[in-house]
Structures are given as C-alpha cells and as structure tokens.
Amino acid sequence: QLQLQESGPGLVKPSETLSLTCTVSGGSISGTSYYWGWIRQPPGKGLEWIGSIYYSGTTYYNASLKSRVTIAVDMSKKQFSLKLNSVTAADTAVYYCARDQSGYSFDYWGQGTLVTVSS
Amino acid sequence: EIVLTQSPGTLSLSPGERATLSCRASQSINRNYVAWFQQSPGQAPRLLIYGASSRATGIPDRFSGSGSGTDFTLTIGRLEPEDFTVYYCQQYGNSYTFGQGTKLE
Numbered sequence: 685q686l687q688l689q690e691s692g693p694g695l696v697k698p699s700e701t702l703s704l705t706c707t708v709s710g711g712s713i714s715g716t717s718y719y720w721g722w723i724r725q726p727p728g729k730g731l732e733w734i735g736s737i738y739y740s741g742t743t744y745y746n747a748s749l750k751s752r753v754t755i756a757v758d759m760s761k762k763q764f765s766l767k768l769n770s771v772t773a774a775d776t777a778v779y780y781c782a783r784d785q786s787g788y789s790f791d792y793w794g795q796g797t798l799v800t801v802s803s
Numbered sequence: 804e805i806v807l808t809q810s811p812g813t814l815s816l817s818p819g820e821r822a823t824l825s826c827r828a829s830q831s832i833n834r835n836y837v838a839w840f841q842q843s844p845g846q847a848p849r850l851l852i853y854g855a856s857s858r859a860t861g862i863p864d865r866f867s868g869s870g871s872g873t874d875f876t877l878t879i880g881r882l883e884p885e886d887f888t889v890y891y892c893q894q895y896g897n898s899y900t901f902g903q904g905t906k907l908e
Contacts (some may be wrong), residue, residue, distance in 0.1 A: 721899075731840075731848065731891055733899035746898070747804070780847055789838035789895045791859060793847035 686711040688781050688794035696775075696801050702768040706781030706794060713762045714739040719784035722755060722766045724777040725796075732777075736784050737764055771801045805829055805894050807902035814907050822879040824905045826892035831872045833896030839868055839877045842904075843888045851890075852877060882907075 692704035706720070713720065721736035735745040737755045745753050749768070757764040768775060778798050782790040806829040816822055826837065835855040840848035850859040852868035855875055865880035879886055892902040 730903050731893075731901040733901070736899075744898070782847075784895075787836070788853045788859075789836070789850060789893060790840075790848070791850050791853075793849075796847050 686792045690781050690794045690797040696771055697803050698772055702771050704766045704779055706764050708762045717786045720764045721782050721784045723780045726777045773801050776801045805897055805900050807892055809902035809905045818882050820882050824877040824890055826875040826902050828873040832894045835871050836896035837875045838893045840891045
C-alpha cells in the first residue's frame, strides 16, 4: 500500500523559508503516470494546490505562489520536497503531499503537517 | 484561473436521505477532469470521484458523480452517519483548483 509522510519544522519565522519533505513508501516514485504534489489548507479554510513535480524534475506551480515556491525530487531517497520562501502568517496551514495520477487527480495523500508562521 | 463554486455551503439532511451537492465552474473543464473529495475532521482529503463520474478504488456505490462542461454533481444515495462531513470538488483539466467546500450536516 502506497504511503506518503510529510516531515519538517512545525514553526517558521516570518520572512524565512518553509521547508518540507515528503517520503514515499510502498511504491515507486518514478512511475510514468505519476506526478507528486503539494496542497495546503489554512486552519478552518479550503484546499489550495501549491505545485507538482514529475520524477524527471518537470515542475508545475500555482501561478499565485510561483515566485516563492521550489519543488524538487530525490529519486534515490524516494522523496520530494517543498520550499516556500519569504513566508508570512498567511502561509500558516496544514501542508499535504499527495500522488497525482494522470487522469485520476490526487489519489494518495499524506496525513498532513501543520506549519505555523510566527515569530 | 478556473473558479469552482460549490452549493449549498451547508446541507442539512438525515441518515438514509439522499444528498445532492453541486459544483459550477467559471469555464468549461477540459475532458471533464473533475474530482470530488471527502474530508473528515483532522484527516486528509479522500478521493471519491475522478473524471466527473468514476468512483475511486474502495468507494461505496452510494457515491456517484455526474455532469459535464461547467456543471457537476456529487450524489450520495443513502446517507450513512460517517458521510456527514465536508466535500470538495476540484478541477484538474487546466492547472488545479478546488471549490470552497460543502458541509453536510
């Protein structure tokens, strides 16, 4: 059974960089039909797609966040990562990683990790 | 950006009743690439429907999706107690956007 697990600091200071890693287990990260994505959810609010990456390294970002986001993949560790720079309180959210199967949308999700931006 | 508007914001029903949730897009969705997710409190979203009408693996057949173009519907045939939670529609035909959610209470 495919599993995804987010990891990273739960507290980030304003203006600094939020960094998270998603570790994939129980399946391949290099399948040709799969992208790997990050989605976030501010407390009590809805879902926002941040960006996705293909195992080759091709990335797609939400236009509203593109200037601050970098997503990378490390196939040897079966991990992909998210960096969001210049964070503010508005970036406080639960961050989810998920598998994006072509034609199927996000079919496997991590449990999510809360990141709070505060000094 | 494609905007998805879900209605109603809150739907009040009883177990055993039928629920109809709506999702309207600001423009036509390529290949009817619309998904529906269920999210229980403190949990990650769970994929219910993809491609507007296909049930994801392990999803009970009381959940069904329909629609095309700009108007899509999630129907829950006979509500079970565990169905009373929040539902999101999402389009993935042109980048990705989510609706604001419908709470089923």
